[in-house]
Amino acid sequence: MRNTTKLKTLLIKFTVSLDMDDDEQWKLILTDKHTNEGQLFEGPSYGAVLNKAYSYLLKKLRNERRFQ
Numbered sequence: 001m002r003n004t005t006k007l008k009t010l011l012i013k014f015t016v017s018l019d020m021d022d023d024e025q026w027k028l029i030l031t032d033k034h035t036n037e038g039q040l041f042e043g044p045s046y047g048a049v050l051n052k053a054y055s056y057l058l059k060k061l062r063n064e065r066r067f068q
């Protein structure tokens with residue numbers, strides 16, 4: 001799946017913040033639009049943090065379905 005598709009999917013449920021520190025480590029913060037819970041992901045590239053965030057979304061959705 002392309003990164004733009006992953007980002008679009010994340011933006012349905014989360015607010016996404018991207019940043020890079022002085023060591024060129026990417027930081028992606030997901031903030032849930034309904035609960036305001038935040039989750040931080042760090043990695044060496046945009047694709048790496050996006051993959052971590054997308055995996056987190058899939059895990060969260062599986063857990064939500066399990067409790068319904």
